[in-house]
Amino acid sequence: MPPTIDRVPMHAAAAALVLVGLGAAVAAAHADDGPVKVFILAGQSNMVGAGQVAANPDRNGGKGSLEWLVEQSPDRAKYATLRDADGEWVERDDVKIWYLGRTGGLKPGFGGNENAIGPELGFGTVVGDAFDEPVVLVKIAWGGKAIGKEFRPPSSGGEVGAEYRQLVDLSKATIANLGSIFPEFEGREIELVGLGWHQGWNDRVNQAFNDAYEDNLSNLIRDLRKELEAPQLPFVIAETGMTGPDEKHPRALSLMAAQKAVAEKPEFRGTVAFVPTRSFWRDETDSPSKQGYHWNSNAETYYLIGESMGRAMLGVLAERSAPGSPADH
Numbered sequence: 602m603p604p605t606i607d608r609v610p611m612h613a614a615a616a617a618l619v620l621v622g623l624g625a626a627v628a629a630a631h632a633d634d635g636p637v638k639v640f641i642l643a644g645q646s647n648m649v650g651a652g653q654v655a656a657n658p659d660r661n662g663g664k665g666s667l668e669w670l671v672e673q674s675p676d677r678a679k680y681a682t683l684r685d686a687d688g689e690w691v692e693r694d695d696v697k698i699w700y701l702g703r704t705g706g707l708k709p710g711f712g713g714n715e716n717a718i719g720p721e722l723g724f725g726t727v728v729g730d731a732f733d734e735p736v737v738l739v740k741i742a743w744g745g746k747a748i749g750k751e752f753r754p755p756s757s758g759g760e761v762g763a764e765y766r767q768l769v770d771l772s773k774a775t776i777a778n779l780g781s782i783f784p785e786f787e788g789r790e791i792e793l794v795g796l797g798w799h800q801g802w803n804d805r806v807n808q809a810f811n812d813a814y815e816d817n818l819s820n821l822i823r824d825l826r827k828e829l830e831a832p833q834l835p836f837v838i839a840e841t842g843m844t845g846p847d848e849k850h851p852r853a854l855s856l857m858a859a860q861k862a863v864a865e866k867p868e869f870r871g872t873v874a875f876v877p878t879r880s881f882w883r884d885e886t887d888s889p890s891k892q893g894y895h896w897n898s899n900a901e902t903y904y905l906i907g908e909s910m911g912r913a914m915l916g917v918l919a920e921r922s923a924p925g926s927p928a929d930h
Contacts, residue, residue: 635734636790637779640914641772642721644800646744647843650712650719651895652903654690665888667709667718667900674901683709683722696729697783699775700740704782707738718900720799720839723907724914731915735786739775741768747803748817749810756820757813765821769828793831795917797910801841802894805856815859819866822873835917836873837910838864843896845882871920874913881905 642648656663656672663669671680685691692706698721700711707725712718721738729736746752746764753762780787798818804810810817818838826834838860841853848854857879864875881902888897896902 634789636792637786638728638732638734638736638792638794639776639779640724640728640736640738640794641796642719642724642738642740642742642799643768643796644742644798644839645746645803646713646742646895647802647841647903647906648719648740648742648797648799649744650717650721650903651890651892651898652712652718652900653889653898654709654712654716654718654900657889660889661886663889664886665883665897665899665901667904670901670904676901680904693725693729696725696736696738698725698738698740699782700738701742701771711740712903713744717898718903720797720903720907720910723904723909724797724911725907727908727911728914731911735789737779737783737786739772741771742800745803746800747807747810748800748821749804749807749813751803752800752821753817754821754824756824757817765824769825772829793829793834795835795837795914796825797837797839797914799839799841799906799910801856801860802843805841805853808852811852811856811859814856815862818860818863819869822863822869833872833921835914835921836869837876837913837917838873839876839906839910840878842877842879842882844893846879848879872917874917876906876909876913878906878909881909 652667653665654667656666656668671677671683683691690708692708694706696707698705698707698711703711707722707729709718709722711721721740725736725738743764751762751764753759754765755761775782776791776793779791804814822836826832840857840860842857844853861875863869864873883897883899883902885891885897888899890898892898
């Protein structure tokens, strides 16, 4: 394992995979500028995102699409800033996103395809509004992956998951080369601020994976912090709450309880937050699809999940900066 390196020029020829945690950075050419704030967003298909952007009038009159949300929903005033005066989706220049090679300013269309959103839109809106410095979202997610297998961390024993390994390697490589991906950040300091996690369906439908979920997710947090050289990296867990408040299946309930229990562990006090999501469920009659495992493709749901994750992340950061927090020790 390479030694910890606090600072390295982003244009260095070595291009080694170097990651820095909170308080450390890549390069410092512009000392008067605050560091670019980087957040990793990871998980499976509901982090990928299936919230539909364009309204399809043949699907419940377009209800649940992002277009319907900004044009017709009772809460449309809240989402008005997502469009400009000409009716075009706003592309933020202060929030950038890298999603498995797709890059640009944050706007709708960084979900599973260009007509979809995931939690990144709500998350990026919240954290982008909160920081004066530029924000970069590094989104790494694939459909159909379990912590019990594909994301299996080293501390859980057995074979380390291929997607776990990719999550680590892609995070390191993207952050180390951020100045090449986004040339406007060449020479800027880079600060890894936190990680948002939305995943669980493939563990939820497997009894053995379900039973081990609390241990596996705890190990995932510990192992990622170690490999990303960020011992107190803030970690936000979005509940796997699809099917909503009326869910009664024992595996579904136990997995959501496990997610909450991880955030309540004493060792994670003040650095890990749990985000309830079941209230964001929208019925299929108010949504673009009947895919319950994808939140019925409801864009409002995905936006609210991301928004709540962003607010929870800011809460963790505020707690970390308070006197007596774990970051002080």
